[in-house]
Amino acid sequence: MSNIAIEENNKFYVYVYLDPRKPEEYSYDNFRFEYEPFYVGKGCNNRYKWWLRNNIKWHNLHFRNKIMAIRKSKGEPIIEKVVENLSNDEASGVEMTLINGFGRRDLGTGVLCNLTAGGDGSSGRIVSEEVRRKISEGNKGKSRNVGKNHLRYGKSNTLEQKRKISEATSGEKNHNYGKPMRDESKEKMRKALCGRKLSEEHKRNIRIGIKGRIHKLGCMCCCCRNKRGEQIVSEEIRKKQSDARKRWWKQRRATTSD
Numbered sequence: 001m002s003n004i005a006i007e008e009n010n011k012f013y014v015y016v017y018l019d020p021r022k023p024e025e026y027s028y029d030n031f032r033f034e035y036e037p038f039y040v041g042k043g044c045n046n047r048y049k050w051w052l053r054n055n056i057k058w059h060n061l062h063f064r065n066k067i068m069a070i071r072k073s074k075g076e077p078i079i080e081k082v083v084e085n086l087s088n089d090e091a092s093g094v095e096m097t098l099i100n101g102f103g104r105r106d107l108g109t110g111v112l113c114n115l116t117a118g119g120d121g122s123s124g125r126i127v128s129e130e131v132r133r134k135i136s137e138g139n140k141g142k143s144r145n146v147g148k149n150h151l152r153y154g155k156s157n158t159l160e161q162k163r164k165i166s167e168a169t170s171g172e173k174n175h176n177y178g179k180p181m182r183d184e185s186k187e188k189m190r191k192a193l194c195g196r197k198l199s200e201e202h203k204r205n206i207r208i209g210i211k212g213r214i215h216k217l218g219c220m221c222c223c224c225r226n227k228r229g230e231q232i233v234s235e236e237i238r239k240k241q242s243d244a245r246k247r248w249w250k251q252r253r254a255t256t257s258d
Contacts, residue, residue: 012091014098015048016040018078019070025185026111028101030169031082032176038066038077039113040098042091048079062105062113082175083168092119093157094165 018035026033041048051067058064070077083094096118103110157165171177198206 010085010087011044012042012086012088013044013048013081013084014040014042014086014091014094015079015081016098017051017067018080019066020075020078021070021073025182025188026102027185028098030166030174031098031101032179032181033080034179034182035078036111037098037102038111039063040095040102040118041114042095042118048081052077060113060115062115066113080175083165085168086164087161089155090157090161090165093161095119 016033016037017039018033019038020035022036023034024036026035026037039051043050051063067077082098083091086094099112099114099116099118102112104112104114106115167173169175
């Protein structure tokens with residue numbers, strides 16, 4: 001395949017509309033926003049600006065009303081491209097992941113104005129019985145792009161696609177790169193995780209995952225020793241670990257004495 005064909009296939013991106021009136025931390029997986037997200041979409045070229053035009057025919061009234069309310073308050077929606085240079089299938093996968101993660105207003109599961117589950121078509125959209133009847137009558141005798149005939153039926157991202165998505169959202173390419181997490185958000189996460197009990201299977205998977213790793217500060221546990229019991233951390237790491245433990249005990253004694 002030529003370089004031109006590759007560039008043409010990887011021209012898609014995923015974008016998110018944010019409400020500037022609602023500064024609050026929202027995060028899911030590797031994605032984090034400092035304002036409330038209210039729409040997730042995918043496209044290429046200038047698709048992300050399409051919804052800001054005044055002469056379009058709206059099908060999503062929730063989305064339209066949200067943009068109008070923001071403009072009424074003398075503002076404009078914040079638009080962030082969260083992932084770029086993807087194929088259509090990869091962009092569809094990211095879009096569906098974000099919609100599922102942040103939830104939809106029409107389903108009562110989240111904050112997004114999206115009416116579908118994402119990807120191609122109108123998968124997941126809720127319509128009235130009257131609309132269903134009209135669609136059914138209009139589709140009689142036609143081949144339908146649903147179920148096993150749907151474009152993404154039974155599909156999942158390959159390891160290569162997952163790797164590309166990971167690379168596109170890691171480090172400086174991540175839209176949250178360099179943005180410190182607010183103390184309020186940290187406290188919410190702490191409360192959400194406080195008292196959480198892990199299943200035995202989860203604990204076992206963690207043990208398997210860290211087996212043989214060297215911790216950042218180093219430690220004296222079996223993870224930092226080889227099979228012969230020899231220490232595999234450097235003197236510098238051992239010193240950092242020792243200093244960290246001393247600081248921790250000093251702070252604890254000071255707190256206890258108070």
